[in-house]
Amino acid sequence: MQRLESDVAEIIYGDQHVSMAQRQLVEVFGAGNVPGTLYLGYPILLNAQGNVKVDALYVSPFHGVWAFDLEHGNNDPGKQEEFEEIESSTERLYNALHSKLLEDDGLVKRSKLQVPVNVITLSVDQSFDDEYVRFLTIDQVNSALQQGVEIPRAYYERLCSVIERTATIRPKKQRAAVSKTGSRGAIIKEIEKKIANLDAFQKKAAIEIPSGVQRIRGLAGSGKTIVLALKAAFLHTKNPDWQIVITFQTRTLYQQFRRLVRQFCFEFSKSEPDWSKLLVMHAWGGATTPGLYTSFAEAASLKKMTFSEASSKYGQNGAFRGACSELLQASKAGGEIRPIYDVILIDEAQDFPAEFFELVFLYTKDPKRIVYAYDELQNLSDFDMLPAESLFGVRPDGTPNVELRNEPGRARSDIVLPICYRNSPWNLTAAHGLGFGTAREQAPNEPSNLIQLFDGSELWTDIGYSIVQGPLTAGSHVRLRRDEASTPAFFSELLSPEESLRFIQFDTLGDEVEWVANQIASNVNEDELELDDILVVIPDPYTSRSIGGKLIKSLGARGIGGHLVGVTSSLDEVFTSNSVAITSIYRAKGNEAPFVYVLGAESCSQGFGLARKRNMLFTAMTRSRAWVRVTGTGPSMANLIAEFNRIRQSNFELNFIYPTQEDLKKIRLLHRDRPQDEIDGLRQDQAAVERILLLLKSGQISASSLSPEIQAVFRNIQ
Structure with a gap:
């Protein structure tokens, strides 16, 4: 050897x-x-x-x-x-x-x-x-x-x-019906046969727990969910009297965590976990299901807010932050706080406000064993992922409650998972490029073509990119590509970039839906894929039901079942063996499938709140374990395809000018999330500008009737 x-x-x-x-x-x-x-x-x-x-x-x-x-x-x-x-x-x-x-x-x-x-x-x-x-x-x-x-x-x-106890998570599917060499079913069967060993980074993340807070940063598909489930099972088996909680935002993760934890506990102890000690619960909870937030309120005998109460007071996007903020203030005002949990493990941490983390800190027993895992580009909320020092509150003297540092001879407090086992290197690079806007055309009033960027330049190499051209400093022309050491070999052995990832534009939504339905029929009838190998993601939550309904009808005409996750099926499960899963982006998170279709992708191309829109596209694309088809209509889709083509033509490298800190601040301000009333006002202003421009072009008004400042602006527009 x-x-x-x-x-x-x-x-x-x-x-x-x-x-x-x-x-x-x-x-x-x-x-x-x-x-x-x-x-x-x-x-x-x-x-x-x-x-x-x-x-x-x-x-x-x-x-x-x-x-x-x-x-x-x-x-x-x-x-x-x-x-x-x-x-x-x-x-x-x-x-x-x-x-x-x-x-x-x-x-x-x-x-x-x-x-x-x-x-x-x-x-x-x-x-x-x-x-x-x-x-x-x-x-x-x-x-x-x-x-x-x-x-x-x-x-x-x-x-x-x-x-490492990962033998238990080998694929459940036998795929006995696969008979064609080189079919998609045969390819995914080969990928699934790879033994699921933990890499060096995952081993540290899954087994090590410091006496304090631990942060796990990982790419989509780097194994964060498996790592947290294994860590929870290990700690539960080792310390059966501890109260341990796994929490998350996406409800469809509930069954996934229960299944993984049960499998890992059986590997350790040949017994079912004690579910009264190892709790898997949603961060908020529901009318009939407990949540971490509600458990804090009940433990302190304080008022808890329902989603409808918090939404009416703070708006839907600010509901959880508002509820957590009120509970945090009440907890601090109530005097001595009685912590109730020994360990809290948080998945999808990028979706939670700082007030939630401070509550977690208060209600976790010393030495504050808190593990939180996240991927910044999967942030679909209004919250920025702050450094650990800013998340967990401060001491009376103003110093942070938590400061992360890795010390020799001790369990690591800060771990990055750089290897992506789910996504091909081409899909991951394209998703990052589109998410950050590295190949986007720069508008005249923008300091950069970028939409967003990591705070620390070192994170690029931490998550598995190699620097082809640099350095990663302000003003430098940068080229990055996926490091071979961070990419499993089976992707290049079994897949090609041309077959793995495609963007397609259609004239109408009807054409788009029909094409996707035909492709799914081909996947099932010719490619030897099964219905639960396919996931359809509609990034825009406002159109997911209407587009999903059209696709279900089109699939039904071909004898194929389809379901809208959480609408025509259970809230807690995504996949079923007799129906294709169709979902909004919020219920797609945390799930994966061999073949992913992203419908209506033009909604992520441009507009207000572009950073979140691109995060939606990134999250949708990175649900795929092998093949992705991104579809859409209109000029916005054409712009998105042009961006993708630039990334593809650069041999799937990220190619951009590294911004200054001042430019980065402006970029974040321009592409930030905005309140709905502000967006409505801006759209009215935009409609007014478009009307004036139309009147100018049709000769119905003279430019001389406008103020000199507006004349200058319209001169540039024309």
Whole structure:
């Protein structure tokens, strides 16, 4: 087997408090000549008596599997009773790990486990080594590891998926009906066969939890939801008395989180999670379902607002912020606050206001174990994603309650997931380019063609882009492309950019709907895809019902069922096996499908509040695991296609001038979300300007009748 890039082991901190013995191991594995992964306090194994704690576990393709017992280092192997304790602990660890690995058929051949398991008891000052009990000092560990047996690549990848508990999330679909080589069904079957191992970044994010707040930033499709579900299951199994909450904004994530958490808990403990201790709940809640916000209010015996109450007072877009703000003020005014949760994990954090995060901080027990995950470009709300220091409130002296920093030898507080497993590199780059406006034509009064941009330039490389041309400083001509290391190889092996991503313009909405219906029929009848392999997203929430209704009718004429998620089907589920899912952008979030159609994309091309519109387009496009078709009508769609073509013609690189901080402020001001009454006023003004322009062009009025300032403006327009 080819050597790994580094001969230093990757350290994963599954324990929040690292013991002296664990620190000694970290030093040994950090010194080199031991490639692989060292897990501290992970995994949790099982035997007939219950859970088996693993103090440390080393997994390497070159040295095999080694479990460490760090609790019996002071025992004297020369004393029979103390030796029996060491032997019993060795046997318990060996049997639990051996039994777990035996569960996976891919690690077994002729009824024999193909991965040797070793156990070392770390001794303080003595050593004893026979064919079964290895009682070694820290200085003897490295040489013992070198005697380990190399594991063939196929077994090693399978081994990692079992250790990381991701073997459980292999695809449920058998796709037995797939018979054509090279069909879309065959291609997606091949993609799904890839073993779902966690990468180095995901392992840290899923297993490590610091004594405090942890931020996880990740691209669409980087595994944030799986990471949070695995972390919740691990913490629940390890600390069954803790009150743990997973919360989110999109209701359709409820079933997905319940399913994943149940699978992961079964992997750890062979039992159903205690749902009274591990809670999966919407951030707000509903009339009949509890939510995190309502649980805070009830715990403090304070008034809670319904959505209708908050909407009438603060407007629909400001309802949650207003409700959280009132509860926050009442909580602080009420004196001492009694925290109720041990851990809170937040998905889709970009959609929540700062007041919500401060409530979470107040109602989480010390040491404030709060994990929040987000992708800034999937922000469909009015809220900017603030730095951690600005989210969780301040102390009486004005200093932030939370400051994130990664420290050596500790669980990471700030993790970025750069590898995208869902989206092809072409789709992801195009979605980023359109989301930021990197290929957009600049209007005369704009400081840049950009619509928005990350606050920190370093985030580009953090999320898996390489700098082709730079530097990423104000005024520089920048070229970025997806780094090969951040892109799974199966995309280029199984897909092409031409087939993976297409933009199509139609003359009428009727033509667009008919074309999409025909394509879906072809997907099902010829491409060997199933109905729940297809997702239709309509970005504009105001037209999703009408367009969706037309598509359902057109599909029905072809003998294919379709449903509007949350309208003609359940609010909590997106996909069904006998119907194509059609949804607005808000219910599409957090979901994915092999084939995605984005209808009515012209609504995202231009207009007021353009940053949010482009975020809608980005979110819609990045639901796809393989193929995307973006469709629309009219001149606005033509503009969007022109932007896409510039990105495609540049070989899917992002090509733009990096703005100054002053220009970035102006860009955000121009493309910000605006209140509806302001938009209505601007549209009236726009209609007035268009009328004057029409009168000028038709000769019904003279330019001389206008003020000099307006004449100058219209001269530029003409």
